[in-house]
Amino acid sequence: MKVLLTGGGTGGHIYPALALKKRIEERYPDSEFLYIGTERGLESKIVPENAVPFKTIKVEGFKRKLNLEGILYNLNTIRLFLSGISQSKKFIKQFAPDVVIGTGGYVCAPVCYAAAKAKVPTVIHEQNSVAGVTNKFLARFVDKIAVCFEEAVTQFKGNEAKVIYTGNPRAQEVAGIKKTPILKQFDLNPDKETVLIFGGSRGAQRINQTFIDSYQKLSEQPYQVVYVTGEVHHQNIISQLEKKYGESMHTESIRVVPYIQKMPEVFAAVSIVVGRSGATTLAELTSLGIPSILIPSPNVTEDHQTKNALSLVHHGAALMIRESELSEKSFVEEINRLMKDEDKRKEMADNSKKLGKQKASDELIEIINQIT
Numbered sequence: 001m002k003v004l005l006t007g008g009g010t011g012g013h014i015y016p017a018l019a020l021k022k023r024i025e026e027r028y029p030d031s032e033f034l035y036i037g038t039e040r041g042l043e044s045k046i047v048p049e050n051a052v053p054f055k056t057i058k059v060e061g062f063k064r065k066l067n068l069e070g071i072l073y074n075l076n077t078i079r080l081f082l083s084g085i086s087q088s089k090k091f092i093k094q095f096a097p098d099v100v101i102g103t104g105g106y107v108c109a110p111v112c113y114a115a116a117k118a119k120v121p122t123v124i125h126e127q128n129s130v131a132g133v134t135n136k137f138l139a140r141f142v143d144k145i146a147v148c149f150e151e152a153v154t155q156f157k158g159n160e161a162k163v164i165y166t167g168n169p170r171a172q173e174v175a176g177i178k179k180t181p182i183l184k185q186f187d188l189n190p191d192k193e194t195v196l197i198f199g200g201s202r203g204a205q206r207i208n209q210t211f212i213d214s215y216q217k218l219s220e221q222p223y224q225v226v227y228v229t230g231e232v233h234h235q236n237i238i239s240q241l242e243k244k245y246g247e248s249m250h251t252e253s254i255r256v257v258p259y260i261q262k263m264p265e266v267f268a269a270v271s272i273v274v275g276r277s278g279a280t281t282l283a284e285l286t287s288l289g290i291p292s293i294l295i296p297s298p299n300v301t302e303d304h305q306t307k308n309a310l311s312l313v314h315h316g317a318a319l320m321i322r323e324s325e326l327s328e329k330s331f332v333e334e335i336n337r338l339m340k341d342e343d344k345r346k347e348m349a350d351n352s353k354k355l356g357k358q359k360a361s362d363e364l365i366e367i368i369n370q371i372t
């Protein structure tokens with residue numbers, strides 16, 4: 001089978017595509033793959049690292065603010081969209097895929113549109129509880145729309161018949177990962193209670209700032225902390241910590257890193273996860289049954305991270321701190337409250353696991369087999 005994958009910008013759109021690829025390869029070892037992304041998105045790093053043939057096209061997202069600058073920017077976005085379609089057509093002609101899979105982010109728009117117009121069977125995958133703009137645009141052109149939240153099933157007006165609730169391929173990929181001594185890699189004790197804190201695949205400035213403010217208090221707790229800043233913020237966070245805490249920033253119990261490659265293995269090794277509520281992260285946490293404290297980003301389309309988070313909170317699988325209520329005090333107090341209550345953590349872990357939907361890749365493969 002020849003599969004063209006596209007999706008990007010952030011990790012939450014990239015890892016599901018790679019997880020699906022892995023499962024297709026397991027079931028159909030002769031399969032061939034091509035991934036189309038952008039140079040600027042995280043995919044230009046992650047996809048080649050995973051040894052998947054990678055091509056780029058140039059696309060931008062639309063600006064929502066429609067002042068003169070916004071209008072000019074959007075005109076350029078339309079120009080790039082049109083040239084992105086031509087570039088995609090060329091790649092599609094050369095590679096001749098049996099199916100095209102788009103996992104979200106604006107790079108999918110020209111690629112999936114070009115594929116659908118070229119009559120190549122096309123599937124889009126929506127990770128969030130609120131459908132993204134690109135996927136809504138593509139809905140009428142593609143053959144199938146896979147979703148991960150029941151709430152998303154009704155959001156593709158006029159195209160409901162194409163929608164299938166599969167869940168996220170990343171959940172199937174990580175299911176069954178067991179606790180390992182991976183914390184040793186951070187020079188931490190793998191047998192000690194540990195809190196992992198991270199702000200999605202690119203890091204989150206507001207959480208980074210709260211972490212800097214809370215550093216001293218966190219270093220006094222009986223648990224260990226792994227803090228992920230996001231690649232681009234790392235140097236700045238380290239400098240700020242050095243400036244604020246001097247020598248005392250070097251503690252036994254806190255590690256500050258830019259990015260974690262084997263994130264699911266780290267999830268399985270920690271007591272709780274604290275961070276943003278990106279949909280792919282939540283699919284991984286529920287697949288593994290990890291309790292979490294979620295701080296939704298307020299800067300995403302239709303506040304979808306709050307809706308993602310609430311779908312776990314309502315099932316007793318996570319706690320939530322709204323960013324408007326985030327402070328050094330609420331951050332440390334909430335973490336401490338959960339870390340002191342083992343029964344609560346156990347109950348949340350069970351509830352989290354019950355939400356996990358672990359067969360997404362196989363269900364997507366079934367869809368692919370139906371339409372090709």
Ligand SMILES: CC(=O)N[C@H]1[C@@H](OP(=O)(O)OP(=O)(O)OC[C@H]2O[C@@H](n3ccc(=O)[nH]c3=O)[C@H](O)[C@@H]2O)O[C@H](CO)[C@@H](O)[C@@H]1O
Pocket residue numbers: 010011012013015104127128170198199200201202228258259260261262263264276277278279280281282284297300304305308
């Ligand atoms: C700001 C923004 O637009 N965020 C969106 C983006 O988030 P983002 O890319 O942050 O998405 P997610 O939190 O869903 O997924 C992040 C992925 O990166 C991995 N990871 C993260 C950090 C790290 O150090 N190492 C690592 O491997 C996680 O394990 C996960 O697989 O896509 C998600 C999925 O559509 C959306 O729900 C988010 O709202």
